[in-house]
Each structure stands twice: as structure tokens, then as C-alpha cells.
Amino acid sequence: MALTPRQRARVSRGVQYLIALVVVLVVAFTADWGAIGRAFFDVEVAASLFPDVVTVALKNTVVFTALGYLLALGIGLLVALMRLSSVRVYRWVAALYVEIFRGLPALLVVLSIGVGIPLAFGTLLDHTLSITLALGIVGGAYIAETIRAGIQAVPPGQVEAARSLGMTPARTMVFIVLPQAFRTVLPPLTNELILLTKDSSLAFLLGTTLAQQELSQFGRAALNQVRSLTPLLVVGLCYLVITIPLSYLARRLERRFGSAEKVDA
């Protein structure tokens, strides 16, 4: 007996619901809910984490991310312009930079900066400076590619119009190309900020004192002191407090600017 397409779709959907139901039931009956509750939802432990989890850990995460991101934007813009330069050496240096720091795990970069620079130059870098530098270098490699794509998406006619009005290449870039490029790449730049927020957890490799702890390190340290996994939950929620509004912002920006740049169809 042959099924009509509509019947087939109904059967297929029924099977999918059934599978989902089975998975939920299996988890619900096999998990030890009491243990999970004790492990993750210990109110007393959660309360003991405040206010430090906000005033120290969350604050540090935000500060490291913000500083790192600012540096990354600067590096990204510079490297993007170098990649599009008519000077071959600039293009090579920029391409090399992007390939290296996009290809390496962020963890290696953080370690190299934090441990390598003091060894190589004999000076101890400030903790915040080290992590800012590392995040800026890593984020800059990704942002450079994003900004380059944004610049290349600006129709060449915009440049021709500006140049034929007598604008220099630099003025054309600053007043005509970059403002339009940044609009198109605002959503991916926001996503980059989210990624960097999570990468800031690598500060644990360099941090030592209590005051230097950001969220992840704070959570791990707390785990060693209490017999509960609750700190993970609290710290996780703190990350989401930062990242969910950001991804909401990215979606709004995408709707606002995403397709508005197609001038000449």
C-alpha cells in the first residue's frame, strides 16, 4: 500500500516524536535526580559565592574581554588594511599573521605571552596586560578577516565616486569605505566578542592571586573548597548573562544592516 506524501510526512513526524519521548523517559528514570540536585543546586553554596563571583570574577572577565577586544579591533583593522595594501610586503606580513594566529590554539598564545615574554625580555608583564595582549592578538587574526571581507563587500563604485570627487585614498577609506564596511560586519564582530568572552577564561593560565580570578578560574577554585558542583552552575549563568544579550544584539544588528548594503542590484 502506497502512502501519499502527506501521510508519509505524518508517519515520519510521529516516529521522531516517539524517539524523543523515549530519550526523555530513559534519562528521567535512570538519572539520580537527588544526586544531581545536591551536586548542582546547593543554595547555601551558591549564596556563599556572592558577592565575589560578581565583584571579582565577572568583573575581571568583562575587563579582560573588553580590553582584549579593543586591542583586537585595532589589530584587526590594521591587518585588514595591510592585507588589502598595494605594498606586497604588508600583504605578506598580514597573511602570515592571520594564518599563524588563526591556526594556533588560543591556549598556546596565552601561554607564550604570559611565560614567553618574561623569559625572552626579562621583564614581568602586568597580568591584565598579558591577557589583554594575548586576547587581542588571537581576536585580531579573526577580526582582520572579517573586516577585510566587509571592505571588499563595499561596491567599487563607491570608491570611484569618492576618488572622482578628489578624495585621497586615505580619506576615501575613512569616510566612505570603512563606515559602510563596519555596518555589514557588525553582526560577525559581535559574534567575535562572544567568542572572546569565552577565550578570556584562558586567563587562568596566568592568574595567580585571588583578585586576578575571572569566572572560570573562580569556579574551579570554588569547586576545590565545597563538595558541590554548584559553582559551575553559577559561573555558567554568569557567562550567559554576558553572551545571551550579545547574541540578541547581533541578531538585531543583522536584521537592521544585514541586507541594507546592496545598493546597486
Next chain:
Amino acid sequence: MIEIRGLHKSFGSTEVLKGIDLEVARGEVLCIIGASGSGKSTLLRCVNLLETPTSGTVVVGGHEMTDPDCDLDVARRSIGMVFQQFNLFAHLSVLRNLTIAQHRVLGRARAEAERIGRENLARVGLAGREDAHPSQLSGGQQQRVAIARSLSMQPDVMLFDEPTSALDPELVGDVLDVMRSLAAEGMTMLVVTHEIQFAREVADRVLFTDAGVIHEIGPPEQVIGNPRQERTRTFLSRVLHPGAKPPESDSPSAG
């Protein structure tokens, strides 16, 4: 005003301009006609050096554009250019489109730049649209803003690169009217166009180009009314009577 000598331009191994000699006097209106791919846009773009000529010299208003020591950014201030695709700055309001170069290139104060911008906006019949964004305007309005943007720099020469080719037919008239009044005011104009009627009516001279050379140049009565060259005649009959069968089929299809 404009003096072109021995102009050659190649893209890779394709030679698009094969030795152009041309002089345009102050206040003259020269219309450039010819089939697609005949090099007429490239010729125009070589005048303000948006394309770098392979060889030859281009002198505009005393600036030798082809001299490597020529400051093109300065020379271009007095050469307006209007594009087929308008190329209004998409992120700026109409008024900012008119003032940004005055402000950033000529160093005019904001108030003065805005006054000149508004004057020119009124000149192209768009007073009151200062705050609109380019995307909110029709193609014909965008093109008139683009003309006003060039005029705000108070240029000595205006270059038009197929200014009406991207427009819906019913919007062409307004743009041509603006160009007509510009010509009447004595602006030196080079116009690459497919509007044969406009060329016949407004041009002081018409230039017919084909395969990278000037085939025929002279007053419109001659080049359009009574062309000497067979090529010109074929082209004109194709443009003027698009549906009709060409008298001879010796050249590839024109667009």
C-alpha cells in the same frame, strides 16, 4: 579645456583604445556614441584617470593628468563625474552626499557647504529631499542627486558615463532635462550616451567610436543626420530602429 593625444589603453592583451586624439573646448558639449564594448566608457574614464592610460597624454584644464607627478586628487576637484549606477554614498543622507567632499576635500565650512549643496539640490529639482537616504529615492532622483553632488564641487568639466542607461524609461526625461539646462549654462560636458535624440539636440559635436578608434566626429547634423561612414550608419539604424533588420550584417551584435 581637454586635450587628448595618442591615447592607448589595454586591459591585459586586449587593446580597448587604439590611439585617440581629441580636443574639447571650454563650454563645448561632446556626446560620445558607439556600440557596447567600443571603448567609449574607457575613453571617458581615462579623462579623469579612473583608468590609467597605457600610453598617450591627457590634459584637463591645464593639469597634465598623465604626468606621474600630477596630483590627481587636486586635478579631479574640477572634473565632475556622473556614473551609470549613480554611486551615491549609501551610508549618508542626500545632503551629506553633497557636502562631504566640499567639506573634506575643499575644506569648506559646514554651513557654506550646506548652502551650496542645497542650491544644487534645488537646481536638479530635488529641494526638500536633503534628509532622504539614497535607498529611499528612485533611480532618476538618485542620478540627479549624483549630478548635484558633482556640481557642488563647482567643476570646470562634467563627465557623464551613460547617465540614463540604468534608469526606467519614464525617469530618463528628468535627468536629461537637468543635463540640458547644464549645457545651456555653458558647462563643458563629455557625455557617453545611447540617447541619440539628446545628442542630436544638445551636443555641439558628436563622436562615434568603434573598436577603440574615433570613426567619425563632427556636428550632430552631420554625424547623426548624415553620417559619412558605413559603420556609423549601421550603428544609428540599430539604435534608432531596434526592431528593424540591419541593412548589412558586417559587425557583431550591439547591446
